[in-house]
Amino acid sequence: xxxxxxxxxAAPSRAAPRLKVPLVMAGLAVLLVAMAGLGLSLxxxxxxxxDMLRSDLDEAGRAxxxxxxxxxxxxxxxxxxxxAVSGALMQGLFRNPxxxxxxVGVGAGAGLGxxxxxxxxxxxxxxxxxxxxIYMVPVFAFLGGWLTTLLLYRVASLRGHTSIATxxxxxxxxxxxxxxxxxxxxxxxxxxxxxxxxxxxxGSLAGANWTKLAxxxxxxxxxxxxxxxxxxxLNAMALGEAVARHMGVPVERVKRGAIxxxxxxTGAAVAVSGGIGFVGIVVPHIxxxxxxxxxxxxxxxxxxxxxxxxxxxxxxxxxxVAPAELPIGIIMALIGAPVFLWILLARRAxxxx
Amino acid sequence: MIRLAFALxxxxxxxxxxxxxxRVLSIGGAVTEVIYALGEEGRLVxxxxxxxxxxxxxxxxxxxxxxxxSPEGVLSVAPDLIILSGGAGPAETLATLEAAGVRMLxxxxxxxxxxxxxxxxxxxxxxxxPEKGADLAARTQAGLDAARAQVAQYDGERPRVLFxxxxxxxxxxxxxxGNAADAMIxxxxxxxxxxxxxxxxxxxxxxxxxxxxxxxxxxxxxxDGASEGVxxxxxxxxxxxxxxxxxxxxxxxxxxxGMFLLGFGPRTPEAIAELHAAFRRQMSPQ
Numbered sequence: 001x002x003x004x005x006x007x008x009x010a011a012p013s014r015a016a017p018r019l020k021v022p023l024v025m026a027g028l029a030v031l032l033v034a035m036a037g038l039g040l041s042l043x044x045x046x047x048x049x050x051d052m053l054r055s056d057l058d059e060a061g062r063a064x065x066x067x068x069x070x071x072x073x074x075x076x077x078x079x080x081x082x083x084a085v086s087g088a089l090m091q092g093l094f095r096n097p098x099x100x101x102x103x104v105g106v107g108a109g110a111g112l113g114x115x116x117x118x119x120x121x122x123x124x125x126x127x128x129x130x131x132x133x134i135y136m137v138p139v140f141a142f143l144g145g146w147l148t149t150l151l152l153y154r155v156a157s158l159r160g161h162t163s164i165a166t167x168x169x170x171x172x173x174x175x176x177x178x179x180x181x182x183x184x185x186x187x188x189x190x191x192x193x194x195x196x197x198x199x200x201x202x203g204s205l206a207g208a209n210w211t212k213l214a215x216x217x218x219x220x221x222x223x224x225x226x227x228x229x230x231x232x233x234l235n236a237m238a239l240g241e242a243v244a245r246h247m248g249v250p251v252e253r254v255k256r257g258a259i260x261x262x263x264x265x266t267g268a269a270v271a272v273s274g275g276i277g278f279v280g281i282v283v284p285h286i287x288x289x290x291x292x293x294x295x296x297x298x299x300x301x302x303x304x305x306x307x308x309x310x311x312x313x314x315x316x317x318x319x320x321v322a323p324a325e326l327p328i329g330i331i332m333a334l335i336g337a338p339v340f341l342w343i344l345l346a347r348r349a350x351x352x353x
Numbered sequence: 354m355i356r357l358a359f360a361l362x363x364x365x366x367x368x369x370x371x372x373x374x375x376r377v378l379s380i381g382g383a384v385t386e387v388i389y390a391l392g393e394e395g396r397l398v399x400x401x402x403x404x405x406x407x408x409x410x411x412x413x414x415x416x417x418x419x420x421x422x423s424p425e426g427v428l429s430v431a432p433d434l435i436i437l438s439g440g441a442g443p444a445e446t447l448a449t450l451e452a453a454g455v456r457m458l459x460x461x462x463x464x465x466x467x468x469x470x471x472x473x474x475x476x477x478x479x480x481x482x483p484e485k486g487a488d489l490a491a492r493t494q495a496g497l498d499a500a501r502a503q504v505a506q507y508d509g510e511r512p513r514v515l516f517x518x519x520x521x522x523x524x525x526x527x528x529x530x531g532n533a534a535d536a537m538i539x540x541x542x543x544x545x546x547x548x549x550x551x552x553x554x555x556x557x558x559x560x561x562x563x564x565x566x567x568x569x570x571x572x573x574x575x576x577d578g579a580s581e582g583v584x585x586x587x588x589x590x591x592x593x594x595x596x597x598x599x600x601x602x603x604x605x606x607x608x609x610x611g612m613f614l615l616g617f618g619p620r621t622p623e624a625i626a627e628l629h630a631a632f633r634r635q636m637s638p639q
Contacts (some may be wrong), residue, residue, distance in 0.1 A: 043425050043429070044423075044425050044426045044428075044429035045425055045428055045429035045431075046429070057452040059453060060428050060431065060453050060454065060455065061451030063424075063428065063449070063454070064424075064428055064453070067449060067452060067453065068424045068425050068428070068453075069425065086462060110389060114477050132446055134443075134448060135445075136443035144359060188553075190551070190553070191518070191552055191553045192420060192440060192553040195418070195420060195421075196420060199418075199420070199421050204421070204423075206421070206422075206423040206424070206443075206445075206446065207443055207445035207446060208445075209445060209448070209449055212445070257582055318423070318425065318426075321417075322429065323399065323415070323416045323417070323423075323425075323426035323427070323429045324415050324416055324417030324418075324423070324426055325400070325417055325421075325423040325426055325431055
């Protein structure tokens with residue numbers, strides 16, 4: 001696990017980064033505002049934000065704009081930012097361009113939690129049911145992701161030192177174990193629960209509302225706010241842990257911060273949106289090509305670009321088969337995969353892959 | 354108990370009988386069938402993916418799969434009344450719709466003949482046409498009574514019937530207890546060949562051989578019954594586990610459209626009679 005050629009150390013990148021980085025950032029910010037406006041204006045019901053100002057807006061219209069589209073937009077932006085930043089953190093931490101939040105077991109654990117809630121929902125004690133109400137699936141998904149990550153972290157840590165290689169392998173093993181447990185539950189599941197499971201895996205923001213946003217947002221915002229603090233440490237660790245340690249970087253604290261940050265952000269994101277893949281891989285890679293691997297600019301740019309991408313995909317998912325909805329995971333892979341492949345092919349020489 | 358639930362649902366909707374709802378969204382194939390049977394389809398502004406009968410319903414805007422509804426999609430057809438089959442969701446969407454002030458009535462699922470009648474009455478009540486509902490309920494009840502009388506008259510051997518949901522890659526999924534297929538087999542005078550589990554499950558080859566069905570019951574693909582399934586009868590009958598059973602050896606297989614057979618709606622009397630007649634045909638010595 002040496003530094004990958006895809007992510008050279010934090011040396012100044014080829015093009016003049018001083019000009020390029022602010023330009024890309026500004027462009028992404030403008031894009032985010034434009035995309036948010038578009039997402040708020042478009043929808044199956046054909047209401048536009050101009051209608052928001054109308055005093056004679058009926059109850060259903062008000063509900064569509066303020067209780068459906070707006071929380072969904074904010075949730076989409078946060079989920080996109082959280083997933084993209086988590087991906088960038090993981091790739092930096094593991095010094096591996098293939099790393100994504102799934103590596104630390106959040107995905108498999110959250111999946112298991114969701115499946116437990118969907119299949120065994122009726123058997124869960126009434127007290128817990130009353131506490132979680134209709135949000136049992138997101139709550140269990142979050143707990144599943146969080147517990148798996150903590151377990152993995154304990155497994156990989158010995159006397160205050162966390163072995164990244166052990167964590168990677170243990171992550172694969174734990175994911176297999178969670179997969180087996182999920183398989184048993186899928187076997188037990190009834191026909192309809194199977195359909196719920198399938199849809200959960202494809203991801204959707206359709207259930208977004210203020211309650212969900214209020215529950216999930218603090219976790220994601222906390223993670224997003226803390227991520228830039230890790231940037232210098234991750235830059236140094238790109239040279240290798242030993243070098244970073246000699247440079248005076250608190251390597252263990254950076255690792256712990258990155259792992260917990262990713263668990264919080266991805267756990268909350270997966271809990272409210274289901275299985276939306278791809279953002280954590282594609283966004284950081286495209287940005288590294290554009291502005292270089294310096295985490296100080298990469299992390300905020302990933303947050304902006306992730307938010308833009310997810311809002312865009314969600315808008316498409318709401319419109320393409322309206323009034324029904326196509327799961328967002330499908331859209332994400334359908335748009336994202338060819339674009340990413342095209343970029344890879346076009347920049348093959350530079351990426352040296 | 355079920356009647357009580359319906360009565361409660363009606364009590365919560367006091368305006369139902371007084372004020373006719375002009376824009377109705379139907380979620381669930383069984384509900385859609387009832388609305389058409391009541392002759393109230395003119396008020397429908399949308400349907401869900403499972404509403405495939407009658408074929409005209411296909412022309413209505415489709416708001417998606419009944420367990421995966423999106424709030425804006427539902428509101429975009431501007432319904433003032435949503436009638437949902439039990440199991441519609443997700444709960445977050447229903448909560449948002451409730452908050453948006455749309456009237457909703459959920460008709461619980463119930464795989465009994467009483468449930469069919471109760472469902473008709475509940476839907477008619479919500480639509481504000483209780484007289485039409487009483488009329489349809491009476492006709493349906495008469496049909497049910499006639500079909501059950503036929504079944505009761507049958508003094509031959511009650512066939513062991515295996516309902517198969519699918520035959521994906523040679524793996525067969527069959528119906529246990531507590532589902533529409535099990536209820537229909539029993540109503541039509543058969544005996545469910547497999548037991549010991551609820552709902553639909555993948556069956557092992559040995560379990561199928563041990564269940565020794567006399568007849569296989571499968572769904573034909575198109576809900577109108579026009580297009581037959583992609584798997585033809587031989588795919589089932591030559592399956593190694595089935596080939597050894599009485600059904601496999603005598604080549605006894607019955608195909609019926611899914612919604613017709615399992616919908617527990619206005620067509621159920623007809624479905625019971627047709628299934629029973631098919632049982633008789635298959636079991637009569639050649």
